[in-house]
Amino acid sequence: MNRVAESRTLRLINVRPRPGNPAQGLLVAGNLVLRCALGKGGISAFKREGDGATPLGPMRLLYGWHRQRRGLAAFSPLPFHAVRRDDGWCDAPDDRNYNRPVHAPYRASHENLWRKDGLYDICIVLDWNIRPRKRGCGSAIFFHLARPGYLPTEGCIALKRGDMARLLPHIDQRTVIRVLR
Template identity: 80%
Template sequence: MNKMANGGTLRLIDVRARPGNPAQGFLILHNLVLRCALGKGGISAFKREGDGATPLGSMRLIYGWRRRRRDFAASSLPFRTIRRDDGWCDAPGDRNYNRLVRLPYRASHENLWRQDGLYDICIVMDWNIRPRRRGCGSAIFFHLARPGYQPTEGCIALKRADMARLLPHLSAQTIIRVRR
């Protein structure tokens, strides 16, 4: 933990690609090292919509969704229960690009109520949120991993047990720093 200028605490979490497999990585918080899934396009300093890459850089955790309130321990991050009509716009030309939308939605979007459970816990990271730049990547989340840590579309994903272990320690001051 580091001290911030305003007296609060800052938790810095490093994420690094796994040698020999750029779509998998390690999430490192102090002496805790957890395996994670990364984007199928590896890590990119030039993130573009649809490239499947996890963006290189530092991203603050903003807020998240839970499928059911009782599934995971409390966190100081703001959470709400995900709804069946929650979506996330990924159409660069749309006015709601890289924002939460209500379904059905006319432009290209991702349905956040997933049958595979990957978004039972889903945290929005501040990639391309303010300012938003068209085509520079959307829906960069911190969520649950598929079996075998299969690649994401650019997100960072942990197995359920590791997310449950980490969640109580996450806050709006947490920054995830993705490095090569």
């Protein structure tokens, strides 16, 4: 069966590593099983800034950014903001805005959310290390679009565009992504 779920909103999405390739995973959403990219450091129960690992455990979907004119976000009940060229996300553990959105140019290290490669055309913030926030325990853990070939992320979970489009109508702020080993 190739349907997402009988109900309108998914409450739980499970992600497991693919056998033999810890930087790729299988995302299970209802009856749908999708290939996904994971962090180049595999999955870790002890996530640290810069380790490239996807955190082990449950993470709620908070809200997202979308690149206007590239579609998709309009089809989700999850709150989305249009990404602007100056949107960023601080990844400097010693900065007061660590693991928070910022506006570029920003004095500390940060991820740019406006990207030429399209990975953040849809970018959903996961609640990893948001509240409470611990310095150095990982930042910018997102659910976003995958590179061709499902190349590894820096710790995020990524789907190809078509698969993300299939999921968006079924996810909201009550949806939890649970990363398993």
